[in-house]
Amino acid sequence: MKQTGIIYLVLLFLTSFSGRAQENGTDPSLQAGSPKKPHVVTCVCGDGTQTPLGVMTDHIHPKGEWMVSYTYMNMAMKGNYMGDTRVSDDFIYKFKTDLAYMMAPETMTMQMHMGMVMYGLTDKITLMVMGGFETFSMTMNIPPDMVGMPHMNMDSGSTSMKSTSSGFTDTKIYGLYSFLNKGSNRLVASLGLNLPTGAIRAKGKTMLGDNAQMPYDMQPGTGSFGLAPDLTYIHQFGLLALGADLGADIKLNKNTIGYKLGNVYHITAWANYKFLPFLSGSVRGEGILTGNITGSDPELADPYFPTSDPTTVTENYGGKVVNLYAGLNFHVKQPVLKNFTLLVEYGMPVYQYLNGIQMASKFNLILGLQYKI
Ligand SMILES: [Cu+2]
Numbered sequence: 001m002k003q004t005g006i007i008y009l010v011l012l013f014l015t016s017f018s019g020r021a022q023e024n025g026t027d028p029s030l031q032a033g034s035p036k037k038p039h040v041v042t043c044v045c046g047d048g049t050q051t052p053l054g055v056m057t058d059h060i061h062p063k064g065e066w067m068v069s070y071t072y073m074n075m076a077m078k079g080n081y082m083g084d085t086r087v088s089d090d091f092i093y094k095f096k097t098d099l100a101y102m103m104a105p106e107t108m109t110m111q112m113h114m115g116m117v118m119y120g121l122t123d124k125i126t127l128m129v130m131g132g133f134e135t136f137s138m139t140m141n142i143p144p145d146m147v148g149m150p151h152m153n154m155d156s157g158s159t160s161m162k163s164t165s166s167g168f169t170d171t172k173i174y175g176l177y178s179f180l181n182k183g184s185n186r187l188v189a190s191l192g193l194n195l196p197t198g199a200i201r202a203k204g205k206t207m208l209g210d211n212a213q214m215p216y217d218m219q220p221g222t223g224s225f226g227l228a229p230d231l232t233y234i235h236q237f238g239l240l241a242l243g244a245d246l247g248a249d250i251k252l253n254k255n256t257i258g259y260k261l262g263n264v265y266h267i268t269a270w271a272n273y274k275f276l277p278f279l280s281g282s283v284r285g286e287g288i289l290t291g292n293i294t295g296s297d298p299e300l301a302d303p304y305f306p307t308s309d310p311t312t313v314t315e316n317y318g319g320k321v322v323n324l325y326a327g328l329n330f331h332v333k334q335p336v337l338k339n340f341t342l343l344v345e346y347g348m349p350v351y352q353y354l355n356g357i358q359m360a361s362k363f364n365l366i367l368g369l370q371y372k373i
Contacts (some may be wrong), residue, residue: 050234050241050272052282052327053343053368056130057190057230058243060178061120066373069116071132073366077108077359080310084353092310092357093143102146102308103207105359106160108138108217112169128174128190131197134220135166140309163206167199167220172228184236194226200255207308213299215311216261217359223255241280244269254295262291262318270325278332284325286347292318292355316356323347323364343368 051058053071061067080087087095089104114132121127139162147159172192180187198221206212230247249264270284293314300312310316325347332338345366352361 049329049331049341049343049370050236050274050280050282051243052270052272052284052325052329053345053366054284054286054325054327054347055232055243055245055268055270056116056128057174057176057192057245057247058188058232058234059186060124060126060176060188061118061372063120063123065120067116067118067370068373069118069368069370071112071114071116071366071368073110073112073114073364075110075364076362078106078362079360080105080357081352081354081360082357084351086360087357089141089143095357101310101357103140103142103161103310105311106139106141108136108359111135114169124178126176126178128176128192129171130174131171132169133166134169134198135164136202136214136218136220137162137164138218138311139163161205161207163204163214163218165202165204165214165218165220167202168197169220170198170222170226171195174228186232186234186236188232190228190230190232192226192228192230194222194224194228194249194251196221196223196225196255198222200257208302213297215300215309216259216293216297216314216317217311222251222261223257224251224253224260226251239274241272241274242270243272257297257299259293259295259297259314261293264291265289272327272329278330280329282325282327282329282345284327284345284347286323286325288321288323290318290320310357311359313356316358319352319354319358321349321353321361322351323361324350325364339372341368341370341372343370 049059080092092101092104094100112132112134114130116128116130118126118128139160141160144159172194174190174192176188176190178186178188198219200219200221200223202214202219203211204214204218206214227250228247230245232243232245234241234243245268247266251260251263254260266286266288268284268286270282272280272282274280296314325345327343327345330342331340347364349361354360
């Protein structure tokens with residue numbers, strides 16, 4: 001319901017401005033359907049960007065230019081997968097005689113508010129800093145015959161339990177370098193440094209108590225220093241932009257609790273078409289490979305835990321996901337408004353192979369507002 005509301009608001013915002021921009025027809029070269037004048041994008045400053053919101057390492061800024069942005073992300077998960085197969089709660093309760101889980105995750109949402117600042121250090125090098133605040137919410141089921149069991153911190157008579165946690169995320173500092181910006185080709189290489197500023201001791205409700213250490217997937221931070229190299233290439237064919245991005249998120253050390261989250265490798269490619277002077281739309285495919293957790297959190301290794309809650313077991317982390325996104329970028333070339341770009345992207349998984357037993361990803365909604373100074 002909440003998502004529907006957000007999408008409705010975005011559409012309302014888009015349609016309320018569309019009439020005005022069309023009347024003025026600011027830049028004829030940007031008009032859709034004018035094949036005689038191939039539109040060459042010379043600006044690398046993110047002005048009316050044709051890059052989908054989910055790709056953040058695609059551009060640099062001219063020397064001395066600032067950009068700030070706010071991004072809201074809502075990821076939802078529902079039900080469970082073992083490998084690439086959906087499994088039922090009953091399966092999770094019974095699937096191994098020596099490791100029969102007493103709980104089955106039902107739904108989970110992750111909401112993130114992220115702030116980002118970019119600054120053009122030189123005409124070729126841009127610095128970028130990002131950080132945010134994350135909120136997690138998860139519901140779990142137990143079999144009806146377990147209701148009232150000792151050691152189970154459930155509301156009396158209930159077969160489900162809801163937990164929440166929240167905290168600041170890690171901070172990422174990027175250096176972006178423009179290797180190529182000639183005619184219709186753009187190549188940006190970047191290197192991010194992950195600083196472990198995020199919470200890794202977020203507390204919440206678990207079967208062990210109301211203020212207990214939350215599992216790995218409910219912690220906003222990684223606790224590890226990390227490196228995030230990235231390479232983004234964009235080619236412009238008139239009103240059509242084609243892009244690809246390849247990158248990784250490498251964790252360098254075990255955190256102070258004693259574990260290290262898996263490295264993440266991602267590849268994505270997109271096509272964006274400017275079908276109106278103020279609006280472009282994109283489709284994007286994305287593959288993400290997440291490695292296993294090394295080490296473990298001793299608090300989660302409590303003897304009751306690994307045989308009860310799948311999210312406390314490190315084998316139940318990592319996997320492969322392929323997502324498909326649709327996005328809109330909205331930018332009006334008018335006084336005041338021209339400094340802003342509004343972006344939205346909505347994605348769903350088309351394939352997932354998840355290690356062990358894990359919650360299946362359902363959708364991902366990203367909303368962003370960028371402001372250039
Ligand atoms: Cu920027």
